[in-house]
Structures are given as structure tokens and as C-alpha cells.
Amino acid sequence: xxxxxxxxxxxxxxxxxxxxxxxxxxxxxxxxxxxxxxxxxxxxxxxxxxxxxxxxxxxxxxxxxxxxxxxxxxxxxxxxxxxxxxxxxxxxxxxxxxxxxxxxxxxxxxxxxxxxxxxxxxxxxxxxxxxxxxxxxxxxxxxxxxxxxxxxxxxxxxxxxxxxxxxxxxxxxxxxxxxxxxxxxxxxxxxxxxxxxxxxxxxxxxxxxxxxxxxxxxxxxxxxxxxxxxxxxxxxxxxxxxxxxxxxxxx
Numbered sequence: 001x002x003x004x005x006x007x008x009x010x011x012x013x014x015x016x017x018x019x020x021x022x023x024x025x026x027x028x029x030x031x032x033x034x035x036x037x038x039x040x041x042x043x044x045x046x047x048x049x050x051x052x053x054x055x056x057x058x059x060x061x062x063x064x065x066x067x068x069x070x071x072x073x074x075x076x077x078x079x080x081x082x083x084x085x086x087x088x089x090x091x092x093x094x095x096x097x098x099x100x101x102x103x104x105x106x107x108x109x110x111x112x113x114x115x116x117x118x119x120x121x122x123x124x125x126x127x128x129x130x131x132x133x134x135x136x137x138x139x140x141x142x143x144x145x146x147x148x149x150x151x152x153x154x155x156x157x158x159x160x161x162x163x164x165x166x167x168x169x170x171x172x173x174x175x176x177x178x179x180x181x182x183x184x185x186x187x188x189x190x191x192x193x194x195x196x197x198x199x200x201x202x203x204x205x206x207x208x209x210x211x212x213x214x215x216x217x218x219x220x221x222x223x224x225x226x227x228x229x230x231x232x233x234x235x236x237x238x239x240x241x242x243x244x245x246x247x248x249x250x251x
Contacts (some may be wrong), residue, residue, distance in 0.1 A: 025049035026115035053091030058202035065209030082171035082190035185244030208244035
């Protein structure tokens with residue numbers, strides 16, 4: 001019976017509200033940014049849309065660690081990726097002006113792709129070393145006035161809710177831009193919408209913001225030092241994220 005109620009709610013309440021909010025937010029972003037208000041419209045309509053989505057999904061939320069962040073400083077936020085609702089949760093509740101690092105394919109989503117482009121989000125191109133370097137240069141140009149970047153180093157959503165293998169892109173970008181890495185632990189979003197499912201399941205979500213990891217004094221002038229630095233940052237970040245996981249998600 002509960003499943004039937006959830007399906008009816010999702011089809012006749014959640015979906016219409018979500019689509020309407022998406023269209024309104026994307027339109028506000030596009031028009032506002034094209035009129036020169038990128039600093040405001042490139043973040044707040046999307047953040048409000050994300051928070052609204054969590055609310056209509058009936059998910060209680062809690063955030064720990066806000067006090068560790070400086071609103072006027074840029075960071076590389078590195079988070080585990082439990083499910084689709086990680087994006088809504090982080091965007092709506094992290095309390096920082098952020099730019100998402102996204103796959104090129106997401107540019108093709110009608111209206112939303114255009115909104116992401118005008119908001120200054122960063123589309124990753126790893127087709128060649130030159131293209132990857134250009135992505136870093138674009139990221140650096142977008143991080144003004146305290147804007148930050150969010151990256152999921154696992155690359156895709158978890159199949160089990162547990163941590164997967166980290167790719168090095170987030171840590172390479174942090175080193176190249178000399179920005180602190182902030183590990184972020186997400187709990188509960190795996191239960192809201194598991195990978196491969198389109199049915200929402202209201203569930204408590206928790207975000208834990210850990211202490212920033214500085215990259216300013218890390219020397220990486222050759223390949224050996226670079227490999228050691230990337231390994232160190234990856235392990236430190238992964239250990240921090242894992243320390244905040246609920247027991248059911250720990251290995």
C-alpha cells in the first residue's frame with residue numbers, strides 16, 4: 001500500500017511540481033545571467049530549486065560542519081556519490097556559491113543544459129591532455145568572488161551506497177588551482193533513489209562537511225612528486241569521507 005501511495009504521489013504531485021520548478025529556475029538562470037547578473041542568478045535560483053526538490057521529496061535533512069567554511073573563499077568540494085539526490089542536497093544546503101563540474105553530455109538536456117552553461121558550470125573534456133588543461137583554465141576563470149567547485153571523484157553513483165574507487169581529476173584540479181579540498185560525506189541519499197530506479201523513497205539525509213585539506217605547500221615539480229601528492233590527497237580525502245559514513249555504508 002505504501003508503495004502505491006508513493007507512486008501516486010510521485011506521478012501526480014511530485015513530478016508536476018518538480019517540472020514546474022525546473023522550468024522556472026532554468027528560465028530565471030538563463031535570463032538573469034544573460035542580463036549580467038551571473039553572480040546571483042548563476043547560483044540562487046538553482047539552489048532554491050534544489051532545496052525545494054528535497055522538501056517535496058519529503059526528505060528530512062541535516063548538515064554538520066558549516067562553521068568550517070569561509071563564504072568568501074573558493075574550495076574544491078569532494079563528495080561521495082550515493083545517489084541522484086546528492087546533487088539536490090549539496091546544491092540546496094551546502095551554503096556556498098558553487099559551480100558544478102559536469103559531463104559534456106549533460107549540455108544536451110533541454111533548457112537545463114543551457115541554464116548550466118550560462119551559469120558558468122564547467123563541462124569536462126578529457127579527450128586529450130590539451131582539452132583537460134583547457135578545462136582547468138576554464139575552472140580557474142570561473143572561481144571568482146568565493147565561488148567553489150563540487151566534484152564526485154567516484155565518477156558515477158554507488159551501486160551499494162558504499163565508497164568506490166576515486167579518480168584523480170578532483171585532486172589534480174585542486175593542485176593546479178592551489179585550492180583547499182573540502183571532503184563532504186553524504187548519508188541517506190542512496191535510500192532516496194537508488195541507481196537504476198526512478199521511484200523516490202522519502203528518507204533522512206545527512207551532510208557532513210569535514211576540515212579543509214590545504215594544497216598550498218604541496219610540492220609537485222616532477223612526475224614522481226605529482227603521483228605522491230595525488231595519492232596523499234586522495235587517501236586523506238577518502239579517509240575523511242569514510243569517517244562520516246553511517247555504519248551501514250562502511251566497508
